């Protein structure tokens with residue numbers, strides 16, 4: 001099996017793409033039965049029934065075609081209204097909004113649209129796994145800004161300023177609330193960052209896919225702040241808050257030029273996002289808020305529970321402000337995050353994601369998803385405690 | 391609904407310590423609040439929701455919804471008749487409703503015979519009962535917000551980014 005085919009070679013770039021060790025660990029978890037999993041990056045709720053029902057009806061009614069490249073205009077209008085209502089942002093549904101196959105596609109499009117070879121992109125780390133590889137594939141030179149546990153994994157304005165002084169940074173990737181750390185920024189913190197962003201004339205890609213799952217304050221969209229709209233590509237989607245991961249619907253909002261560029265690539269690679277998913281997304285925006293709120297209340301309770309429990313058993317953990325992840329330190333065990341994850345899986349059948357998956361600086365931490373039923377969380381804490389003691 | 395009640399309503403076995411962790415409040419405060427709910431009658435009882443269809447002896451268990459039309463009485467309205475009716479242990483629930491009849495009962499018994507006897511011998515002959523209509527339950531799909539099916543395995547993969 002191993003590389004026996006001498007005729008076909010894959011590109012050096014793809015060959016070198018990270019992360020191989022993690023893949024093997026994932027395969028180990030996927031092959032194991034009766035595991036309590038704290039390793040999942042998606043809600044444990046199924047999509048609310050009204051949204052599923054809408055999708056079924058859409059199929060029954062024969063909505064099985066392509067849509068326009070940019071996505072259903074009705075959905076784009078709804079998104080435009082929604083963003084205006086929520087954040088006071090003005091995005092023209094005709095040419096400033098693009099419906100994508102999840103935030104994942106939007107990220108890829110944004111990098112490929114913006115980057116010229118060698119452009120420097122600053123990415124705070126630990127971060128979601130796809131940022132650096134996608135930027136790299138688009139030709140960027142990726143520079144990491146290591147955020148610190150003692151700051152709750154938030155990038156500080158002075159850290160950003162220093163990074164920009166050291167390198168000629170053109171683009172900044174930001175994600176809040178963050179996967180994997182749960183860190184988010186309130187309005188004051190964002191405003192302070194905006195000053196530095198403007199000072200260094202940065203263009204920002206802002207992944208706010210967890211915005212509805214912010215627990216301690218109101219989420220503020222980066223592009224809603226004064227003078228930011230023209231320098232931000234705003235990404236959001238339906239996967240997390242509406243528990244619609246499998247529908248694969250996201251969207252990008254930004255300056256007309258950027259959205260037009262992204263649409264060019266999108267029309268050749270994707271053509272359009274699935275009409276069924278788009279119609280389900282319309283239902284989500286129109287009638288999904290009650291369900292979102294119900295799930296949010298549940299996540300918030302689990303968050304309190306898991307953070308207190310982890311700190312109690314000696315895994316130091318900051319209080320995440322959003323998303324559904326806890327990111328405790330495992331340094332007291334003296335183990336690497338990969339060994340911790342592997343041994344915990346073998347000995348106690350609890351799965352979680354080793355920190356290294358989210359960048360080398362995340363070594364010494366693990367990601368625990370509390371998108372997990374309360375009884376399972378409870379049992380998992382008991383097992384982790386046993387594991388640490390042994 | 392207040393948060394403690396919400397949590398207990400979905401799982402009565404959650405401990406005060408756990409509720410304290412979930413809500414970020416001191417345990418003592420939670421314990422005190424629960425005591426107060428109990429003594430003031432807000433929390434009536436802690437019960438187990440059982441799916442009798444999955445228990446073997448449940449063939450010997452029937453449930454009926456009974457619509458009852460009654461004649462209200464001077465001064466006490468429906469309350470007095472209702473009390474006469476709900477005091478029978480066979481009646482597990484009793485509601486005053488709007489619409490074409492007055493009281494909706496849920497009645498339980500070991501078998502159809504026993505429930506029928508209750509209706510024929512006790513309920514129908516009562517002075518203020520004008521008419522009854524009985525619906526035996528054939529299958530329970532959902533009760534109190536819970537779908538009565540064996541838990542389905544989660545369909546998401548056990549690990550993802």
Ligand SMILES: Cc1ncc(COP(=O)(O)O)c(C=O)c1O
Pocket residue numbers: 041101102103104105128175178179207209237238239245248249250551
């Ligand atoms: C921070 C972040 N961005 C983007 C995505 C991808 O989301 P989507 O399902 O919209 O492609 C995820 C999914 O885990 C995520 O955690």
